[in-house]
Structure formats: C-alpha cells, structure tokens
Amino acid sequence: MDVGSFVEVVLPLAVPSLLYKLPQGIRAEVGKRVLVPLRGKARIGVILEVLSSLPPDLDPGRLKEVMEVEEGPPLLGPKEVSLMRWAAHHYLSPLGLVLKCALPPTATARAQPRLRATEEAERPLREGRIGGVEREVLEALKGRSLTLKALLRRFPLEVLEGLQREGLLRSEERPPWRRRGEPWVALVHLPSLEGFTPKERDLLTFLKEVEEAPLRELKRRRRGVKGTVERLVQRGVLRVFHRDLPFSFAFTEVAPSPRPHRLTPEQETALSSIRRGLEGKGGAYLLHGVTGSGKTEVYLRAAEAALAAGKGALVLVPEISLTPQLFTRFRRRLGEEVALLHSAMTRQERYEQWRRIAAGEMRVVIGARSALFAPLRDLGLIVVDEEHDPSYKQSDGLRYNARDMALVRGRLEGATVVLGSATPSVETYYNASKGRISLLQLRRRVDDRPLPTVEVVDLKGQRGVLSGPLREALRETVSRGEQALLFLNRRGFAPVMTCRDCGEPLRCKYCSVTLTYHASSRSLLCHYCGFSLPVPQICPRCGGKRVSSFGFGTERVAEEVRRLLPRAQVARMDSDTVTTRRDYEALLRALAEGEIDVLVGTQMIVKGHDVPQITLVGVICADVALNLPDFRAPERTFQLLSQAAGRAGRGDREGRVIVQTLLPGHYAVLKASRHDFEGFFGQEIALRRELLYPPFCRLIQVRFTGADLRQVKARAHEVARAFEGGDFQVLGPAPAPLFLLRGRWRWQLLLKGRSYTPMREALR
Ligand SMILES: [Zn+2]
Ligand SMILES: [Zn+2]
Structure with missing residues (x-):
C-alpha cells in the first residue's frame, strides 16, 4: 500500500x-x-x-x-x-x-440517498419531548437507516426536512462496497394467524412453508409486499437479512466433450508455439483455422497451460456466440475458477463476478467485450475468438475496438495474445503477413471432413426471393428429412440503388463506397465525403434502365418457403422473433431436436452451435453485405459467406450451400465459394493499397451530434476548415449513416492519413 x-x-x-x-x-x-x-x-x-x-x-x-x-x-x-x-x-x-x-x-453507481437518526435524537425521544409524526419517523429509524424513497412513502417531505434542520436526522451514503448483497426475509416465530390481515396471513403462510425467501421472489409473488414485510418486521414476526447473490448462470446439459486424447498435428504445432509464448515473454499470435478445425480445443489447452504456470487467462468472445455450451465446456475442463461476464447477466451478478475475480477467487474469465478490463492478476493468456467480429467495436461512449485493446493489454502485461478466426480481418492478416504477429494455421478439419460445396446463383433474371436452384434444393432437403437454414443478412442494412441489369450498386466516384438512398430528397449520398447526386434513370456503368432499390425482410422469405413447402415446419430467427437469450436458446433447441425443417434468420443463425442435421444453407442475398456503405463491405461479405457455409454439413452427411447474388462474379463471393481466404486477401489488400484504405492509412471518424441540425452542420464545417492544410486528408463533412438517432442529428468528418499522430494533435 x-x-x-x-x-x-x-x-x-x-x-x-x-x-x-x-x-x-x-x-x-x-x-x-x-x-x-x-x-x-x-x-x-x-x-x-x-x-x-x-x-x-x-x-x-x-x-x-x-x-x-x-x-x-x-x-x-x-x-x-x-x-x-x-x-x-x-x-x-x-x-x-x-x-x-x-x-x-x-x-x-451512486446509492439512493438514505437517512439515519443522529445521537442528538436519542434524549428528546427517551424523555418524550417529541411526539406526532416526528416521533414515528424517529421510531422507524431506530438502529437502522432507510432510503429517502422508502421514508417518503410513509412520511411527508417537510417533516423529514424539519428533523434534518434540527440536527436529529442526517443523510448517509452507502457506497457499493458496504452494500450487503440481496435482502432475504425469514420467519422469526409464528404466532397463530389471528389478528393479521389477509395479505399478511398469505405472506406468513407462504414463509411458514419455505422458512426464508429472497425479497425479490416475494415481490414477484405478490405486489406491494414490501410494506407488509416492513410492518411484520416492526412487530418482530419477520426479520430481514442479506445474502450474497448466488451465481445463477444456467448450466445447460451438453453432450460431454471429453478431452480428446490426441490433437491433430496442426493443433499440436499451434499449441506448442503458444506455450513458448506463455513460458517466455508473451507475444501475439493469429490462429487462423477453418471452421471445424478445433480452435476451441487449442484455447482450452492454452488456458490449462496458463493455469498450470500460475497465471490467469482471459477469453473474449463476441456477445452473440457466448453460448452456455461454450461456458459449460470451459467449466467442465477447468473447474470452478471460471468466471463469466456478459450483458445478459443482471448488473448485480456481473458485479459479484467482478468482485470475485478481483479477490483472486476466479482465475479464468470468459466474457464479451466488456470483460476486457477484468482484474485478473498475473495475466498470462488473452484469447480473442472470432477476432474479425464487428461486435468487438463499441460505438457508444468510448468508441474502441476490444481486439486492438487486447493486444495492448497483452503488451502491457507481457501476456500471450491469441487472435482466433476462420476469416481473419484484413488488418490482422496483413500484420501476420508482415511478421508483426505470428501466424498459426489449422487448414484441416478435425475429422478431415471436406468443406461443403458452394454454388453461386445469379439473381438477375430470377423472379421472387427464392431462385430455381434454391427451391429445388429446399424441396430435396426437406423430403429427405434433413434441415435447411436460410440466411438473410440485415446487419448495417442501408437502402441502396442497384442496377438490375449489371447488378452493381451505385457508388461514390471519389471513395468507391456505396451511395445511400434518401427517399425524402430522392437523392443518393456518400457518407464518407458528402458527395450526392439525384437518382439517375440510367446506370452509369452499363447504360441499363432498371435502376431501383432492392431489399426485403425475413418475413417475406419465410412466406415464400411456406408457399413452396406447405407441410414443412418453418421458423424465423431475427430481432422481431427473438428478444431474449431464452427465445434464442429455445429456437436452437427446437432446431437441434429436429422440430424445425427450415429456419429463416438474420446473422444470429450463422453463429450458435453445431446442428449435425443441417445439410443445406441458403444465403438469400449476398448483396446486402456487398452493398454496405463501408470500405469493409467485401471483407464483411467474405466473412459472412464463410461463416454461413460453415453451418452446413457438420454431421456425417455432406453439406451444400447456395449463395444468391446479383454479382456472381464479385471476388468476395467467388473466393468465399472456394473457401479461399488467401486468394481473397490477395485481391482485397491490393485494392486497399490502391484506394488508400487501412491498413495503408489511418482513419479517424469525428462525429458531431446535437438537437439543432443547423448548429451541428455549422460546427462540422467549422472544424473541417480548421483542419485544412494539415498533414492528412479531410473527407466530408457528411451526414452519418444514421443521421438522425433518438432526436439528435449526427454528422461526421473522416480524417485519413499515414499516421495517427498529426491527426490526434489537430483534434486536441
Ligand atoms: Zn448497370
Ligand atoms: Zn465519397
């Protein structure tokens, strides 16, 4: 100290x-x-x-x-x-x-303000010099403090303020480290039920059966129970005590996954490299492994090795793939020292877990982005699974990327950082190709099963949402009693204009990103540089006359499937039908138990766990990802298609994937259909170099928000002018992709330069 x-x-x-x-x-x-x-x-x-x-x-x-x-x-x-x-x-x-x-x-978090009686209140109370409501207040506060809120339910504010002025009451802070866990209610003794109100009798009868219960449960049973409890405590019938929250994460039964006796030679090689890092000064690794190549087993063994060396391990996963299955696997293998942190837990549960990590009781933490700062002492290993996943980026408050921060934390602590992915981000793979990160490859699946075959279907000239080949494949799959997933990406969906003849979306001639369609002004807008133009009648690329917007939801897809296969069980999984983790797990269970023939969903369905009976995966429209107004659109497309393909055929039967698109010749689609990451990377990195996008430049986005559009715009222009002549490029100002959010206008500037330093200095 x-x-x-x-x-x-x-x-x-x-x-x-x-x-x-x-x-x-x-x-x-x-x-x-x-x-x-x-x-x-x-x-x-x-x-x-x-x-x-x-x-x-x-x-x-x-x-x-x-x-x-x-x-x-x-x-x-x-x-x-x-x-x-x-x-x-x-x-x-x-x-x-x-x-x-x-x-x-x-x-x-600040506690609710509380009041307590002072010592000065004791004498006048004893000597009977205080009466009326004032006396009742002081009696209620005998030997304890109460929240202002609770007191106001029974006493008027003026009385409390008066007592405080006279120095008989004082306010009290109870910081979280002095809070006492969850309130429980227990029976002290039970006289006969006579002389109690029906409400009180109901509560007492219940408590007689269970002896004690958390107040939270009692509230759930019956409204307004808190007042009843307080009255019965004063009469000495009940008492309230506090208990630490039990760890309530639901363990799910998973098929036991015993520790495999042997690793594949590739797993063995990867693990021994990571072990060298753990024994030495740490270091950063990219574990690039195709789906089904056993990356999780490598993480588990690396965590075992860290624990054996007396060090802690932090495993970050994208929020949505943080399934109970994954957690259960870690717990089974590594024991009680595995903590869990994610946003579906209650605040109190997360706090409890955090406290136990800080106290050194938990040595392994599995968590989403928010677990990055988990206070593990002697941190030896940090794993970032699915390192390419966009959900590692936080866009509210502090805008950071947890993957990048994990690398920094690793450097600060001399820990070994393992970034894992089947489809690494372009920046990470570039760093690996330059030797800044060690590359570890798992090219084969654990059981040597081949990757599924992927067919690309041209949507041009097809009618409806389901193309001929996809209809045919659906019919066959369902008639064989197998299951199909139909995937419609909606993440970051933006309305764009597409030429139905050549399939190309309209792009900004300066930034080459897709232009976003704004119906109110019938115009197209670049969110990078602010370039805009009226919607053209003719495609500037091929001269075609069918330029139109293009888009639909999962509902429409499900409808068409039902029309095609009236007897099949069709279910939807998207943000309309799944609002809680429980919904999500229920659908996955129904799928695993074969109660669903065709599942239609958004990106939610391509994560999750293995369902061996799925033999067909259909990607309804790869263009939604291709047309994102973002220079990363091809990268996202490659990742999504690879991930979707990875869902097919994980059992004994071979999988089949059908990708529908208006752009069947796009390199992201073609390379994904051939499971060719290196080929994709080669083309993408050349394009980034040519157009000067990361990793060949640094981008900083500056956002302006406010309730008054004119002010927001003026401020953005003012700052843009101030940056002129700097050692970097200024794009914009332009409206942000979501330019009106919760009543606030959002504009942005994009700074593009060779290094962060001059841009950061200008921003200060
Ligand atoms: Zn065209
Ligand atoms: Zn532009």
Missing part, C-alpha cells in the same frame, strides 16, 4: 481526472474506489495514482478531502489503470468515459 497525501481520482463522468486530499491516517491504493465530494454531491470514483506531493502551482488548501476509501481488494489493478490511460490517449476520450466501460456499472 502507498502512503500518500493526495490521490488522483477518476469519476464515471465525461470529465478528466481530479485531485483530492487524503485524510490523516487513511491509506490509499491504486485501483481502489473512493467516495469523494463533487459539486455538493458524494460520488464514487477510482484512484489512479497516490501522490506524496502536489505540483508546485497547485494550492493544497483548495483541494477537497476524500470521504471514504474502499475496504477489500481493489476492483482494478495498476495494469488495468495503465490500460485505461492508454485508451484515453489513443481514443481521445475523457478518462471518465473509459472508466465507465472498464467497470461493471454497479461498481460506481
């Missing part, structure tokens, strides 16, 4: 860090939480640094004092604090915003 007189504290607000004085004799430690005053309110922050002296120009007399320092182990270690500072610098963000995504929200 450091003994110092001052602390630098970061609060979960969009402000820089602040300095506070430490009271005499209080010990502080980096990463511990503190209660500090800010603008007349108590706030919870985290200590970034303990200082023994102040910079000479600062007057210590002007600093406020820390009110309380957390007991118990800090929720962030010095390494995580360094990572926070790095993120604030790199992403040009206030430290407070970084803190907000580093810790679970409960950790720094």
Whole structure:
C-alpha cells in the first residue's frame, strides 16, 4: 500500500481526472474506489495514482478531502489503470468515459440517498419531548437507516426536512462496497394467524412453508409486499437479512466433450508455439483455422497451460456466440475458477463476478467485450475468438475496438495474445503477413471432413426471393428429412440503388463506397465525403434502365418457403422473433431436436452451435453485405459467406450451400465459394493499397451530434476548415449513416492519413 497525501481520482463522468486530499491516517491504493465530494454531491470514483506531493502551482488548501476509501481488494489493478490511460490517449476520450466501460456499472453507481437518526435524537425521544409524526419517523429509524424513497412513502417531505434542520436526522451514503448483497426475509416465530390481515396471513403462510425467501421472489409473488414485510418486521414476526447473490448462470446439459486424447498435428504445432509464448515473454499470435478445425480445443489447452504456470487467462468472445455450451465446456475442463461476464447477466451478478475475480477467487474469465478490463492478476493468456467480429467495436461512449485493446493489454502485461478466426480481418492478416504477429494455421478439419460445396446463383433474371436452384434444393432437403437454414443478412442494412441489369450498386466516384438512398430528397449520398447526386434513370456503368432499390425482410422469405413447402415446419430467427437469450436458446433447441425443417434468420443463425442435421444453407442475398456503405463491405461479405457455409454439413452427411447474388462474379463471393481466404486477401489488400484504405492509412471518424441540425452542420464545417492544410486528408463533412438517432442529428468528418499522430494533435 502507498502512503500518500493526495490521490488522483477518476469519476464515471465525461470529465478528466481530479485531485483530492487524503485524510490523516487513511491509506490509499491504486485501483481502489473512493467516495469523494463533487459539486455538493458524494460520488464514487477510482484512484489512479497516490501522490506524496502536489505540483508546485497547485494550492493544497483548495483541494477537497476524500470521504471514504474502499475496504477489500481493489476492483482494478495498476495494469488495468495503465490500460485505461492508454485508451484515453489513443481514443481521445475523457478518462471518465473509459472508466465507465472498464467497470461493471454497479461498481460506481451512486446509492439512493438514505437517512439515519443522529445521537442528538436519542434524549428528546427517551424523555418524550417529541411526539406526532416526528416521533414515528424517529421510531422507524431506530438502529437502522432507510432510503429517502422508502421514508417518503410513509412520511411527508417537510417533516423529514424539519428533523434534518434540527440536527436529529442526517443523510448517509452507502457506497457499493458496504452494500450487503440481496435482502432475504425469514420467519422469526409464528404466532397463530389471528389478528393479521389477509395479505399478511398469505405472506406468513407462504414463509411458514419455505422458512426464508429472497425479497425479490416475494415481490414477484405478490405486489406491494414490501410494506407488509416492513410492518411484520416492526412487530418482530419477520426479520430481514442479506445474502450474497448466488451465481445463477444456467448450466445447460451438453453432450460431454471429453478431452480428446490426441490433437491433430496442426493443433499440436499451434499449441506448442503458444506455450513458448506463455513460458517466455508473451507475444501475439493469429490462429487462423477453418471452421471445424478445433480452435476451441487449442484455447482450452492454452488456458490449462496458463493455469498450470500460475497465471490467469482471459477469453473474449463476441456477445452473440457466448453460448452456455461454450461456458459449460470451459467449466467442465477447468473447474470452478471460471468466471463469466456478459450483458445478459443482471448488473448485480456481473458485479459479484467482478468482485470475485478481483479477490483472486476466479482465475479464468470468459466474457464479451466488456470483460476486457477484468482484474485478473498475473495475466498470462488473452484469447480473442472470432477476432474479425464487428461486435468487438463499441460505438457508444468510448468508441474502441476490444481486439486492438487486447493486444495492448497483452503488451502491457507481457501476456500471450491469441487472435482466433476462420476469416481473419484484413488488418490482422496483413500484420501476420508482415511478421508483426505470428501466424498459426489449422487448414484441416478435425475429422478431415471436406468443406461443403458452394454454388453461386445469379439473381438477375430470377423472379421472387427464392431462385430455381434454391427451391429445388429446399424441396430435396426437406423430403429427405434433413434441415435447411436460410440466411438473410440485415446487419448495417442501408437502402441502396442497384442496377438490375449489371447488378452493381451505385457508388461514390471519389471513395468507391456505396451511395445511400434518401427517399425524402430522392437523392443518393456518400457518407464518407458528402458527395450526392439525384437518382439517375440510367446506370452509369452499363447504360441499363432498371435502376431501383432492392431489399426485403425475413418475413417475406419465410412466406415464400411456406408457399413452396406447405407441410414443412418453418421458423424465423431475427430481432422481431427473438428478444431474449431464452427465445434464442429455445429456437436452437427446437432446431437441434429436429422440430424445425427450415429456419429463416438474420446473422444470429450463422453463429450458435453445431446442428449435425443441417445439410443445406441458403444465403438469400449476398448483396446486402456487398452493398454496405463501408470500405469493409467485401471483407464483411467474405466473412459472412464463410461463416454461413460453415453451418452446413457438420454431421456425417455432406453439406451444400447456395449463395444468391446479383454479382456472381464479385471476388468476395467467388473466393468465399472456394473457401479461399488467401486468394481473397490477395485481391482485397491490393485494392486497399490502391484506394488508400487501412491498413495503408489511418482513419479517424469525428462525429458531431446535437438537437439543432443547423448548429451541428455549422460546427462540422467549422472544424473541417480548421483542419485544412494539415498533414492528412479531410473527407466530408457528411451526414452519418444514421443521421438522425433518438432526436439528435449526427454528422461526421473522416480524417485519413499515414499516421495517427498529426491527426490526434489537430483534434486536441
Ligand atoms: Zn448497370
Ligand atoms: Zn465519397
């Protein structure tokens, strides 16, 4: 522990860090939480640094004092604090915003204001000098504090304020480290049920059966139970106590996946490289393995090796593929020390898990993006599964990429970082090809089963949503009693104009990204540079006259399948039909149990786990991904098609994939249909070099938001002008792809340059 007189504290607000004085004799430690005053309110922050002296120009007399320092182990270690500072610098963000995504929200949440009776209240109460409502208030607060909210349900505000003015009540803060888990209710003794109201009797009868129950359960059983409980506590019939939340993640029964006796030679080679990293100074690896090549087994063994060396392991996965199956597999293999962190858990559960990681009880963490800062001591291994997945990017608050941050964390801690993917991102693969990351390859599937055959069908000239070949394949598949998945990508869907003759979407002549159609002005707009033009009648590429918008949803696809196969069981999986994790799991189960013949869905369905009976995968329209107004559109298309193809034929029967598109000759479609990642990468990297897109340049997006469109626009233009003449290009300003979100206008500038430094300096 450091003994110092001052602390630098970061609060979960969009402000820089602040300095506070430490009271005499209080010990502080980096990463511990503190209660500090800010603008007349108590706030919870985290200590970034303990200082023994102040910079000479600062007057210590002007600093406020820390009110309380957390007991118990800090929720962030010095390494995580360094990572926070790095993120604030790199992403040009206030430290407070970084803190907000580093810790679970409960950790720094302000408690509800509470009131407690002071010692001064004791005598007048004893001597009977206080009566009426005032007396009732003080009686209710005997030996405990209550939230203001609870008190206001029974007493008027004026009375409480009056008592506070007289010094008989004081407000009290209860920071999260002094909160006591979940309230439970238990029976003290049960007299006969006479003399109780029907409501009270109902509660008592229930508690007589179960003896004790969480208050939350009682509330679920019957509304307004809290008042009843409080009355019965005062009469001494019930008592309330607090209990730590049990870990309530539902374990699902999975087919036991015993530790395979032998790894494939490729797995063996990959693992021994990773082990060398673990034993040495760490390092970064790209584990490029085709679907079904056994990447998860490599992760498991690497985590085992880290644990055996006394080190911790962090496994990041995209939110949606964080299935109970994956977690159960890790738990079965590595035991009770495996923690879980993801957004479908309650805030309290996440906080509890975090506390146990900080206390060193959990040595392996599996989690989504938000687990990046998990306070594992002696971190030896970081795995980023599906490293190419766009969900590693956060676009609210601190805009960061968890994959990039994982590499930084690995460097800071000397840990080994393994980025895994069947379809690595272009940037990562480029880094591997330049030797900045070690490349590990798994080219064969574990059981040597061939990858499925992929047919590409030209949608031009086809009528309806389902092409002839896809209809035929669906009929055959269902009649054989096998299952089919039909996949319609909607992620980032943007209305575009496409030529039905040559299949090409209309593109910006400056940026080569797709133009977005705006119906209100009947115009096409480039969201990169702001270039716009009225919708042309004639395709500028082939002279065709059939330029039109193109798009439909899963509902329409499901309808057509039902018309084609009236007796088949057809289900949909998209954000309309699946709103909770439970819906998602129920559909997957129905699929696994063969209750569904054809499942139509969005990108949700191409993740998830193996269903051996699926022998046909149809990609309804590859163009949705190809037409994204983003320079990464071909990359996303390749990834989606490969992932979709990976769903077919994972059992004994061979799989078949049909990809429908208006652009059957596009290299992303062709290379994906041949499972040729290197071929795709070769063409894509050449194009990026030619058009100057990452990794050959650095891009920074600057966003302007506000309620007043004129002001937002003016500000964007003003900043754009200020950047002129810099050592980088300025694209825009232009409206953002979602240019009106929750009542706020969004405009953006794109800075494009050889290195980040001049752009970052200009932005400061
Ligand atoms: Zn055309
Ligand atoms: Zn443009």
